[in-house]
Amino acid sequence: MNFNEFELHEDVLSAVDSMNYQQATPIQEQAIPYILSGKDLLACAQTGTGKTAAYLIPILDKVAHESNVHTGALILVPTRELAVQIDQQIQGLGYFVGATSIAVYGGNKGPEWDQQKKALTQGADIIIATPGRLIAHLQLGYVSFQSIKHLVLDEADRMLDMGFLSDILKIMSFLPAKRQTLMFSATMPSKIGELAKRILHNPEEIRLAVSRPADRIDQQFYLAKDEQKLPLLIHLLSQVESTSMVLFTSRKSTVEPIVRALKKLGKGAHGISSDSEQSEREIVLRDFKNRQFPILVATDVLSRGIDIDNLSHVVNYDVPRDPEDYVHRIGRTARAESKGIAITFINEHDQKYVQKIERLFETEVEKRAITQDLGLGEAPAFEPRRSRPSNDRKRKPSGSNQGSRPVSQAAKPGDEKSSRRPKRRKPKKEEKNNPSQA
Incomplete structure (x- = not known):
């Protein structure tokens, strides 16, 4: 699909042409019409499919048609590197549109802090931010996000993995309830679906299958x-x-x-x-x-x-x-x-x-398995059923000494239950009388 078919602002089309974008990728082809129509969106697409441009192009189209005195779009990302990368992409795509943007990230106060404070106070068309740094600015009271019309959560799954859920919800308390919210994620675990139910309003959904690695x-x-x-x-x-x-x-x-x-x-x-x-x-x-x-x-x-x-x-x-x-x-x-x-x-x-x-x-x-041939000792056998994550060990009955036992001797869930009811059944006696269940 050609970008001309999206009926974008002529300045945005000039920007797309300058970036040498030829045809829309599948995620762009599906997402851009939904975003242009103002709908909330939950999209799952792997890295490298063009998902950043899938939301930047329609947001820049909104910027080209509107005159925002303050910030019009907020993009939350998990890492500094991604914030910088997206900011650079906005600079490329937004040149013809005249869009302004700033990446808000970093751990310590310094020259960047003052620059970020100025941009957040005066407003920019698009703010890209890591949650922790943005909250640090919000708590000082000089940031107003009441004109925000678009909220984007990019790499939403990674942000949840990094423990940013409470930060995301806190940031959203500073935003107007009436807005367009877009969630982009490389994977779709259950926690993404739970978050989507909390923050999206009648969203459209896009799920692109993960492409297999090249045979090369x-x-x-x-x-x-x-x-x-x-x-x-x-x-x-x-x-x-x-x-x-x-x-x-x-x-x-x-x-x-x-x-x-x-x-x-x-x-x-x-x-x-x-x-x-x-x-x-x-x-x-x-x-x-x-x-x-x-x-x-x-x-x-x-x-x-x-x-x-x-x-x-x-x-x-x-x-x-x-x-x-x-x-x-x-x-x-x-x-x-x-x-x-x-x-x-x-x-x-x-x-x-x-x-x-x-x-x-x-x-x-x-x-x-080549470590033994290299004189490095025997390699571990591939026995995934015998491998036990560290979290599993934490769920064993307290006071037991099963951490050093082979997997085959680990107590069953029934033993954990019985250890919580010592009056009805003694764990030691059950292990002794029922070795086949160990």
């Missing part, structure tokens, strides 16, 4: 204990001459050790995490995009805020908990008919997440 991506899964991952990674990269690689880890404590190990190998590497200063993050991301060094190590929390494609390698140091996140990440490789390699390490506790990936792909993936 060589997906490699390796069984490895946590202590085996780093030497295994070094082995896998030792014979790779040139790379453009992003490595994702779920723990910020592992970022620096990985960077140091890669540098010892002679690989140029830098890392970013939530502990990094914003200015440092921006420099590292800029230099990586400009091919100043080949390997970027980043934590999961930044995975969707990193706008980097055309990678030769993506490494999942830890298996993503959501299979859609796995698809998003490895999809950064094998662009423009090139080939790519996706490496994923599987420890004992992440095996259940690999099963989710297999269910999404409707096929079993090959798991390689």
